[in-house]
Amino acid sequence: MPRPATRLALQRLDSTALLVSRHPIGEADLVVRLFTESSGMIGVIARNARRSAKRFGALEPMHVLKVRVESSPLRDLGTLAEASLERPRIGITARLDTLEAAGQALRWLRRAAPTRSSEPELWREVNALLDELDALPATGAKRVGSLLAGSGLRMLAATGWALELSRCVRCEKACPERSRSILDVAAGGIVCRACGGRGEVLSAAERHAFLRAADGDPDALVEGSSRAIDVVERALEVHGRGEAT
Numbered sequence: 276m277p278r279p280a281t282r283l284a285l286q287r288l289d290s291t292a293l294l295v296s297r298h299p300i301g302e303a304d305l306v307v308r309l310f311t312e313s314s315g316m317i318g319v320i321a322r323n324a325r326r327s328a329k330r331f332g333a334l335e336p337m338h339v340l341k342v343r344v345e346s347s348p349l350r351d352l353g354t355l356a357e358a359s360l361e362r363p364r365i366g367i368t369a370r371l372d373t374l375e376a377a378g379q380a381l382r383w384l385r386r387a388a389p390t391r392s393s394e395p396e397l398w399r400e401v402n403a404l405l406d407e408l409d410a411l412p413a414t415g416a417k418r419v420g421s422l423l424a425g426s427g428l429r430m431l432a433a434t435g436w437a438l439e440l441s442r443c444v445r446c447e448k449a450c451p452e453r454s455r456s457i458l459d460v461a462a463g464g465i466v467c468r469a470c471g472g473r474g475e476v477l478s479a480a481e482r483h484a485f486l487r488a489a490d491g492d493p494d495a496l497v498e499g500s501s502r503a504i505d506v507v508e509r510a511l512e513v514h515g516r517g518e519a520t
């Protein structure tokens with residue numbers, strides 16, 4: 276028996292967005308992952324994007340894009356109908372250090388952002404970081420890692436995975452001001468000895484620097500940001516939303 280013709284309405288989404296990944300598919304298409312302001316992370320097909328550069332001239336990461344996506348309840352992937360440049364960030368792409376930091380932030384975003392759920396705080400955070408990297412003067416190179424680390428700590432918080440660095444996550448006893456603490460990333464932050472804290476030691480100075488960085492001080496980690504960046508990385512691994520691309 277022939278199936279009755281059903282017409283499911285196409286849904287249209289207009290939003291500002293960041294491109295977080297792109298993969299070729301078929302002869303001319305791209306599968307693109309977008310972090311949209313209005314609907315969070317979505318996957319879309321950009322048809323013929325590789326055949327005609329003019330069709331979606333703006334399909335590059337780092338810049339704020341304006342996109343129109345059409346989706347059907349029957350398909351996982353929406354279709355990219357339009358994309359244009361809303362706010363270019365040429366400053367980021369002109370330098371290797373800012374380009375690498377921005378790329379790292381977008382990889383974190385892919386792992387932190389849930390699919391099809393608006394995340395305004397995460398949207399603000401990642402765009403604030405990209406704006407800062409874009410506007411960074413040539414003399415600001417030492418700030419790049421510090422900005423990235425602070426933003427990473429805030430991205431964790433925006434996702435509900437904040438690391439507790441002021442008190443023990445178990446008994447809530449405040450950390451000693453001047454002596455070292457034990458950081459257990461898997462437990463979600465500092466665990467005091469009485470609560471069985473095991474793991475890596477964080478000096479008082481490091482802990483304060485982490486807190487200042489998370490609080491928005493761009494210079495908090497200019498003397499060394501790699502440990503904080505590694506901590507963010509591991510915290511995301513623990514929560515692992517499992518975004519593979």
Ligand SMILES: [Zn+2]
Nearest residue numbers: 443446467470
């Ligand atoms: Zn405790």
